[in-house]
Amino acid sequence: MRSENLNANYDNEKTEDVLKKADVLGLSKEDLIDMYKTMIQIRLFEEMADKLYALGKVHGTMHLSAGQEGVAVGTGTVMQKVDYLLNHHRGHGHFIASGADVNKMMAEFLGKETGYCKGRGGSMHIADVEANNLGANGIVGGGIHLAAGVGLAIKMMKEPRVVLVIFGDGAANQGILHESFNMSAIWDLPVVYLCENNHYGMSADVTRVSSKVPFKGRAEAHGIPGYFIDGNDVLAVHETMKEAVEHARSGKGPVFVETETYRYFGHSKSDRNLYRTKEEIQAWKEKDPIGRFETLLIEAKVLNDKAIKEIYQEMSQVIDEAVAFAENSPEPDPSEVTEWVYA
Amino acid sequence: MPEITYREAIKNAMVEEMRRDERVFLIGEDIGTYGGAFGVSAGMLEEFGPERIVETPISEDAIIGAAAGAAMVGMRPIAEMMFMDFILLALEPLVNQAAKARYMFGGKATVPMVVRMPGGSGTGAAAQHSQSLETILMHIPGIKVVAPSTPYDAKGLLVSSIRDANPICFVEHKLLYKTKGEVPDEEYSIPLGVADIKREGTDITVVASGIMVHKSLEAAETLAEEGISVEVVDPRTLRPLDVDTISKSVKKTGRLLVVHEAVKTAGWAGEVMASVSETPAWDYLDAPMRRLAGKDVPIPYNRELELAAVPQVEDIVEEIRAIVQYRY
Structure with a gap:
C-alpha cells in the first residue's frame, strides 16, 4: 500500500487518570493548568490575528496554527532555555509555547518597530536569536539544513543542548530532509526533528503527494528513531518529546517525531478552503486538542467552569494588551530601510 | 619575501x-x-x-x-x-x-x-x-x-x-x-571592498579580476611597446565594489575596458560601467566604455573551443587598441 491510513493512536482518549499520567511525567497540577492556559493563549492569539486581518490592520500574510496547540504546548514544555529552536512559517504557537513575548510578536505581526524583528520580518520571520529562537522560516523546510549546522556547532562546543527543528508534512517532501537526516545521523548530532503533519501542504493532501505516510519510515531508513503520535493529545506530545529530547541530549544522535494534527484556518489569507469539506473540518474540531485536554482536566477536577472562564478572561486580556501595545507602537522609519543588511 | x-x-x-x-x-x-x-x-x-x-x-x-x-x-x-x-x-x-x-x-x-x-x-x-x-x-x-x-x-x-x-x-x-x-611570513590582512591598482598607466583603465588580471597585465606589457599606457585595476572584492578607485582611474585615463571571464549578458562588467557612468568620471570619457567577457555559451570541452569561449590576451590587446584609437 502506498500510504497507510494516517491515523495516530487515540487510545489515551479516555485517560481518566490524567493526574497519574502527569505525575509520571513530572507535571504538577499547576503545570497542567499552565499548559491549558498556554493553549488558550495560542488559540486566542490566532483568532485575534485573523480578526486583525479581517479588519484590514495587517499588511502582509499570516499562517495560523489554531487546532495545533497540542503539539506546540506539548513540545514547548519539554524544551529548555539553552535549546535552539528553528520554527516554520506556521509558528506562532511554538513561539508562545516557548515563552515568547506576545507583545513583541503582535507588534511584529503589525510591522512595528517594537516587534521582534523591528517590522522587517513579519509573522513568517519572527526570531529572537538571543533567546536561542533562530526564527520562523518562509521557505518550506528552510530550517532543516540549518538544524544540521546548529547540531554540529553544539557538538563542537560540547554543550548539553539540542536543536529542535519543526516543519510540516509539506516540508517532509523536500529533498533537503534526506541530506539533513543523513548528516545528523552519521555525526550523531543532537537534532530533534518535529514534523507537524496537519494533513495539508497548502492544498495538497499529504496522502496524495507522499509516497508513503506516516513519514517516520523515512527517518528510520536513516537509522533515526521515529515516532508517529497523536498531536492533539498534549500529554502524549509532551511524553514523546521528553523521550526524544532526552535521546538527543544524551548524545545518542538525532530523533524524529511526527505528530498528527489539523489546522482550522486556511493555509494563508488567500485560502478559500476549496480542497476540504466543512464536514472534515468539523470532524477534526471534535478532536480539538484544547477541548480534549479541558475535558480531562475537568474530570480530574483540576479545572472547573469557573476556573476556565477566568483563564479565558485572563488570556483575552493578555492578547488585548498585546494588540494595544502593537497598535500604539511606532512604525519603522523609512530612512532606516537599508540598515542591517550587513553586520 | x-x-x-x-x-x-x-x-x-x-x-x-x-x-x-x-x-x-x-x-x-x-x-x-x-x-x-x-x-x-x-x-x-x-x-x-x-x-x-x-x-x-x-x-x-x-x-x-x-x-x-x-x-x-x-x-x-x-x-x-x-x-x-x-x-x-x-x-x-x-x-x-x-x-x-x-x-x-x-x-x-x-x-x-x-x-x-x-x-x-x-x-x-x-x-x-x-x-x-x-x-x-x-x-x-x-x-x-x-x-x-x-x-x-x-x-x-x-x-x-x-x-x-x-x-x-x-x-x-x-x-x-x-x-x-x-607573501610575507608575518600576519596581515587586506580590507574587503578595496581595489588594488595592479599596474599604473595613463591611456586606459582596464578593470579585471581573477585570472583576467594576469591576462590584462600581459596585454598591457605588449601594448607598452606600442606606446599605449594601460592601468590595470583589480577590484579584489566584487561586492562591495570599490567604485571610487575605479572612477578615479577612469577620470585620469579617460577610457574604460572591463574584462571578465563570466558571460557577457548581465555580467558584472555592466555593473562597473553603470557605476562609473554615475560618477564625475563620465565627463572625462574619451571613448565609449566597453566590456570584454566570456561568450554567451556554456564552456565547451574541446581545448580550442574552450579558449575561444573566454577572453584571451590577444583579445584584450585588440580591444584596448580599438578603444584607444577611437575618435568621437
Whole structure:
C-alpha cells in the first residue's frame, strides 16, 4: 500500500487518570493548568490575528496554527532555555509555547518597530536569536539544513543542548530532509526533528503527494528513531518529546517525531478552503486538542467552569494588551530601510 | 619575501585563522585525506583532526545550510564547494537563509561564514565544472563576493573574510592555484571592498579580476611597446565594489575596458560601467566604455573551443587598441 491510513493512536482518549499520567511525567497540577492556559493563549492569539486581518490592520500574510496547540504546548514544555529552536512559517504557537513575548510578536505581526524583528520580518520571520529562537522560516523546510549546522556547532562546543527543528508534512517532501537526516545521523548530532503533519501542504493532501505516510519510515531508513503520535493529545506530545529530547541530549544522535494534527484556518489569507469539506473540518474540531485536554482536566477536577472562564478572561486580556501595545507602537522609519543588511 | 603559490596562500590563511580562533572550522567534500579536489586543504586533517576538518557526504545544500546554521550560533565555518558550479545546488540556504537572516530578524543575527569556491574555465572540465557565477552571487544583498588574483591578495583577503561577520563568497580561479607570488611570513590582512591598482598607466583603465588580471597585465606589457599606457585595476572584492578607485582611474585615463571571464549578458562588467557612468568620471570619457567577457555559451570541452569561449590576451590587446584609437 502506498500510504497507510494516517491515523495516530487515540487510545489515551479516555485517560481518566490524567493526574497519574502527569505525575509520571513530572507535571504538577499547576503545570497542567499552565499548559491549558498556554493553549488558550495560542488559540486566542490566532483568532485575534485573523480578526486583525479581517479588519484590514495587517499588511502582509499570516499562517495560523489554531487546532495545533497540542503539539506546540506539548513540545514547548519539554524544551529548555539553552535549546535552539528553528520554527516554520506556521509558528506562532511554538513561539508562545516557548515563552515568547506576545507583545513583541503582535507588534511584529503589525510591522512595528517594537516587534521582534523591528517590522522587517513579519509573522513568517519572527526570531529572537538571543533567546536561542533562530526564527520562523518562509521557505518550506528552510530550517532543516540549518538544524544540521546548529547540531554540529553544539557538538563542537560540547554543550548539553539540542536543536529542535519543526516543519510540516509539506516540508517532509523536500529533498533537503534526506541530506539533513543523513548528516545528523552519521555525526550523531543532537537534532530533534518535529514534523507537524496537519494533513495539508497548502492544498495538497499529504496522502496524495507522499509516497508513503506516516513519514517516520523515512527517518528510520536513516537509522533515526521515529515516532508517529497523536498531536492533539498534549500529554502524549509532551511524553514523546521528553523521550526524544532526552535521546538527543544524551548524545545518542538525532530523533524524529511526527505528530498528527489539523489546522482550522486556511493555509494563508488567500485560502478559500476549496480542497476540504466543512464536514472534515468539523470532524477534526471534535478532536480539538484544547477541548480534549479541558475535558480531562475537568474530570480530574483540576479545572472547573469557573476556573476556565477566568483563564479565558485572563488570556483575552493578555492578547488585548498585546494588540494595544502593537497598535500604539511606532512604525519603522523609512530612512532606516537599508540598515542591517550587513553586520 | 618568500614566494608561495596561490593554493598555499589560501591554505595558510585557513590554518593560521584556525590556530588563532577555535570557532573556525572547514567543512566540505573530500577535504580530509584527499586534501580537497584541488589540494588546497592538504595536510590540514593531520593538524586539526576530523572535528575541525569536517568531511561531508555529497550534499551541497546541507553543507551550506549547516555552515549557515553553525554560523548563526557562534561558529565561523569555512565551507568548500568542490567547484563553484555546485553552489547552484545550495543557493537556498545561501540566499534565502544566510544572506537574509540579519535583515529579516531586525539586525539581531550574524552569519559569519565563508564559502570558498573554485570557478573558471581552462581545465577541460566542460560546462558544469567551469562556470564563473560571481554575478549571480553579487546580486544578493547580504552577501559579499571576493575574488583574489594573487597569492598575496588571496591570503590577506581570506583572513579578512574569515574574520568578517557576514556570509562571504570567496571565488578562487582554478588556473591560479599553481601561480606564485610574494607573501610575507608575518600576519596581515587586506580590507574587503578595496581595489588594488595592479599596474599604473595613463591611456586606459582596464578593470579585471581573477585570472583576467594576469591576462590584462600581459596585454598591457605588449601594448607598452606600442606606446599605449594601460592601468590595470583589480577590484579584489566584487561586492562591495570599490567604485571610487575605479572612477578615479577612469577620470585620469579617460577610457574604460572591463574584462571578465563570466558571460557577457548581465555580467558584472555592466555593473562597473553603470557605476562609473554615475560618477564625475563620465565627463572625462574619451571613448565609449566597453566590456570584454566570456561568450554567451556554456564552456565547451574541446581545448580550442574552450579558449575561444573566454577572453584571451590577444583579445584584450585588440580591444584596448580599438578603444584607444577611437575618435568621437
